[in-house]
Amino acid sequence: MENTVIVFTKVPEVGTVKTRLAQTSILNNAEVTTLAKAMLMDTIMLSSETDIESICLGYYPEDKEDLLLEIIDLLAPEFKKEIKINLFPQTGKNFDERFHSIVKSAIEFGFEYIVILGADLPYIHPKLIDTTLNLLKRNNSQNIIIGPAGGGGIYLLGISKKFDPNWIIDHQLFRGGVEISQFVKFAKSVNIHVDILPPLLDLDLEEDLVSLMSFIELMSISNYETYYHYPKYTAKVVKDLNLYIDQQPEDTRRRSIKKM
Template sequence: MSRSTQTDKPSPRILAFLKAPISGSVKTRLAREIGNEEATRIYRMHVERQIAALPPDWPVEIHFAPPDAESMMSEWLGSEFSYIPQTGRDLGERMHNAVKSAFADGAEKVICIGGDCPDLGEKELRESEEKLHQGNDLVFGPTFDGGYYLMGLSKPCDEVFESIPWSSSKTLTASLLHAKRFGRSFTLLETKVDVDDLDDWEKAKHLFALAK
């Protein structure tokens, strides 16, 4: 059963793009430095922290990989979410397919997130909602490594998913250039750490200590 809201403005639909917590398939750069088991443990901590921070009345779709991991994901994160296998050849195509499907299904606003930013919380999600309701076509949450931890959309905006160098230092820059070229209005949230390697983890792990 999906979560929903009873407010006068429909809440954004959260699309969370997550991998099953299988040792050796998550946090691979971090795993090269600290080992698969510890990297998987840290990945679980990140995702659980992020899921706990979601506004309780917002509808949430968990877009998971690999496609046969639905039981593992629902047992891990709970049955209150919708679980949908990711489809597409790369991250951009997988996100694009999910966004198009959400809007076709009646979503008025969509917010895409991953599982790598431990400092993404309800504050940033509420701020994204506000900026979308203010009329922005797009909202991005930048990361220090040149990507983004959040993308909010008030319409499909196909161009921000096409011909983008995904998982690179140019991901956000290319996305913004495409948005400008097609006349999309956008705004940025606070820049945050995206945890990919040990240096990132050293910068972010205090957040988990503060949460205890």
């Protein structure tokens, strides 16, 4: 069947998303929620520009579908081709179980090659997702693709329909320790090949937002299209919130987010 991108996400509701960013920065819960919504919108848009026929939103909590439908209605006029949107609610008591439920739903739906990413990297170039799909096809599905993130995390996982969703729970791929380390142990135990994408930083803390804002500023004056996707919704929220990067005179490495 067709390929798909799954955006694994929390529904952007105040008090439930980017709570660590609210705790470590000047932004309040409402502001980080606005930022999270913008990043989700950018992620959906960049996914629509890949070599896929549909996008799946693996969302939590499952009773907040209406908020996602509002976002989809806002974005639909901007899609450059016909894209089917599927909504898969996450089910389970912990992260491994919720991730398992989404992978299981996608495979049972009939997707052959699947790319799963979060909504924390709104600047991923669509070509990186296409590269993931090509690697999966080239190796006859006998591999997984990993995009390593900061702190030993993972920002992207590429799999095929041959991937057993139960592996996620059986090997505690996300809850058993550092994610990359867990995937290394898993790959060795089941003798599966791993391809690695370039490392990228996702957004959880204030220092991550500093990096993202710097990156957006640089992209605004450069030819970013070769390697990155310009996150216009995220950039607009940064501008609307009047955010800027402040540097301490006595410590050039210490930077924080301020409001004008």
